[in-house]
Amino acid sequence: MPKIDRESIEDAQKITEGFLPDYTVKKRLLTFLSNAIIFSNGLRADNWNLNLDKNGGFIRLNVGHEYCIEVFKKYSSILVLRDVLRDKLGDNRLKIEFKGYNGKNKVLTDSLLTVPDCLVKVPGSVACHVTHENIIDILPHLEEANRCFISSAISNTVQLPSMNRAHSVGFISYLSKFISQRIPNPIYAVSENDFYDRQVKEEREASTLSLSEIEAKIKNTHKIPVRMNVTTSKFNRNPYVSEYAKRVADGICQDCNEPAPFVNKLTGKPFLETHHIIPLAQGGTDTTDNTIAICPNCHRKRHYG
Numbered sequence: 001m002p003k004i005d006r007e008s009i010e011d012a013q014k015i016t017e018g019f020l021p022d023y024t025v026k027k028r029l030l031t032f033l034s035n036a037i038i039f040s041n042g043l044r045a046d047n048w049n050l051n052l053d054k055n056g057g058f059i060r061l062n063v064g065h066e067y068c069i070e071v072f073k074k075y076s077s078i079l080v081l082r083d084v085l086r087d088k089l090g091d092n093r094l095k096i097e098f099k100g101y102n103g104k105n106k107v108l109t110d111s112l113l114t115v116p117d118c119l120v121k122v123p124g125s126v127a128c129h130v131t132h133e134n135i136i137d138i139l140p141h142l143e144e145a146n147r148c149f150i151s152s153a154i155s156n157t158v159q160l161p162s163m164n165r166a167h168s169v170g171f172i173s174y175l176s177k178f179i180s181q182r183i184p185n186p187i188y189a190v191s192e193n194d195f196y197d198r199q200v201k202e203e204r205e206a207s208t209l210s211l212s213e214i215e216a217k218i219k220n221t222h223k224i225p226v227r228m229n230v231t232t233s234k235f236n237r238n239p240y241v242s243e244y245a246k247r248v249a250d251g252i253c254q255d256c257n258e259p260a261p262f263v264n265k266l267t268g269k270p271f272l273e274t275h276h277i278i279p280l281a282q283g284g285t286d287t288t289d290n291t292i293a294i295c296p297n298c299h300r301k302r303h304y305g
Contacts, residue, residue, distance in 0.1 A: 004056050005170065010220040012174035015056050019073050020132065026178075028136050029076060032143070033069055034179050036061060037172075039147055040068075043154050045187045046229070052168035059171065063150050064157030066119050076135060078128045079118065080145035081152065085126070086112055088141055095134045099127035122153050164188045169226050185226045192232035235280045241291050242274040249293035256298050273299045 004011045020026035040048040040063050048068075051060040059071040070077040077099065089112070098109055100116035109115045112126065119125045130138050169185055176183045190198075206214065251260050251270035260270030272293040278284030294302070 004052055004054050006052050006054070006166070006168035007217075008170045008220045009174045009177070010170075012052055012168065012171040015052065015059065016071075016171075016174065016178075018056075019059070019071055022132070025132050025135060028139060029071065029132070030175060030178055032139050033059075033061060033071070034175055034181065034183050035143075036069055036146060036150065037175075037183055040150050040154055041184045041186065043151060045184070046189055047154050047159055048186055049159060049163050049167040050171055051163070051166045052171045062159065062163055063154040065159060065163075066122055066125075066153040066157055068146070068150055068153065075129055075131045078130065078139075078142050078146055079122075079149045079153075080126055080128055080142055081122075081148045082112060082115075082117075082124045082126045082145075084148045085128075085142065085145035088144055094138050094141060095131070096138060097129040099129055119153075121157050122149060125149055125152075167226075170220075187227050187229055189229040189231050192230050195228060195230045235286070237280075238286050241286055241288055244288050245274050245291045245293040246272055253295040253298055254292045255294045255302070258295065261295055261297070271296070275299055275302055 004015065016026065016030070020029060037048070037050065040061070048061070048063045051058075051062060053060070057072075060067055061069040066079070067077075068079050098112050098115040100109070100118050101120070115126055117123060117125055118127045128138075128142060130142075164186075167186060172183050172185050206217075209217070246269075249272055251272070252258070253260065253272060260272050262271050263269065264271040273296055274291055275294050276284045276286070277290050277292065280286060284290050
């Protein structure tokens, strides 16, 4: 089976329809999943992800470091807190298999009371395995206990960077379209270097495609860009050194020797940018002999030409 493109709405739809051919079941389960995503995002927008398996094996909502909802072809697994679900169910007998973790072996049991905790980092957690033929009747009983699980897991565990990278914006776009409601993407904090490295990599990959392949990518991928909080460190540069370089240049680019391309409307002076010949990040000094004033075009050429 070909690898799944997590950016692709089309791939997300194909996998979902393969898992959930019954429209009523699909509508109910995807609504439950959407509500869980919205709830998770409201608690911590930087600590969850939706993983569309690259091999098409599952759809998984992770909160913090833990899985929360998993959708497979025949059944779904919903994580809950045992005590909350026990109070909710009372004497109600539903067709649920409860999954826990016992030492090195995962176990299934019919008893909510005797199944061991499923996840060590979320005490009292239990996985509910529900077949899709029964899921419409069972989901309403799981919602409160699932949200309590989300609150615990997202507050006490943290996603790994690899989990962030596995987030499927294509699935979120498909989900938004299917539910007719905008479902949020997470907002991750990344370093400035990682952010630009990723953009450069994606631009290089795009440059290898034909125009028709690019058009297909545009058609089948998300329309709303994912927001990221980009963390960066900056040098507190000496404003007097910068002003000195501009005064010496006197409105003429010190690279191409052409006049500045426009007048800065804030200062009324010719617009030039200061550039460190040896970058500060490489040990260059913030001094007049390491600084020149150049036009924006030459500045970009210095960095990327």
